[in-house]
Amino acid sequence: MKSHVSSSLKNLESRGLIERIQSADNKKHIEIVLLNKADRIIEDGIKAQKEFAKIALDGLTVEAMIWISAIIISFGCYLPVTLFSKTKPKVGLLMIPKICAYMWIIAMGLQLLF
Numbered sequence: 001m002k003s004h005v006s007s008s009l010k011n012l013e014s015r016g017l018i019e020r021i022q023s024a025d026n027k028k029h030i031e032i033v034l035l036n037k038a039d040r041i042i043e044d045g046i047k048a049q050k051e052f053a054k055i056a057l058d059g060l061t062v063e064a065m066i067w068i069s070a071i072i073i074s075f076g077c078y079l080p081v082t083l084f085s086k087t088k089p090k091v092g093l094l095m096i097p098k099i100c101a102y103m104w105i106i107a108m109g110l111q112l113l114f
Contacts, residue, residue: 017041067108074101 009032012018017038023029034042057065077098084091 063108067105070101070105070108074098074105077101 009018009020013020015037017035019033019035021031021033023031060068077094080091081094081098
């Protein structure tokens with residue numbers, strides 16, 4: 001994976017989209033800065049994401065959107081816990097909204113059954 005990241009960064013840098021700035025204090029610390037040339041690509045990407053979301057969500061009921069929201073909240077809270085729990089133990093507090101989202105999903109499911 002490291003070589004793929006390195007080659008991708010080299011590609012973006014050669015195209016003038018990013019700049020890598022190496023820390024004077026720590027040779028392993030490299031800051032990656034987006035350059036102005038990348039603005040158009042970013043804007044186009046955001047536009048494409050919005051269009052996709054509009055198409056994907058078009059025609060969904062409010063109930064379906066609530067289900068999707070609960071699932072997104074659940075994943076959104078769990079991902080940082082998975083990634084950073086060893087280095088930042090307080091991130092475990094994000095499990096609270098995740099559990100609430102699960103309870104919400106269960107409650108909605110029970111309403112459909114009865």
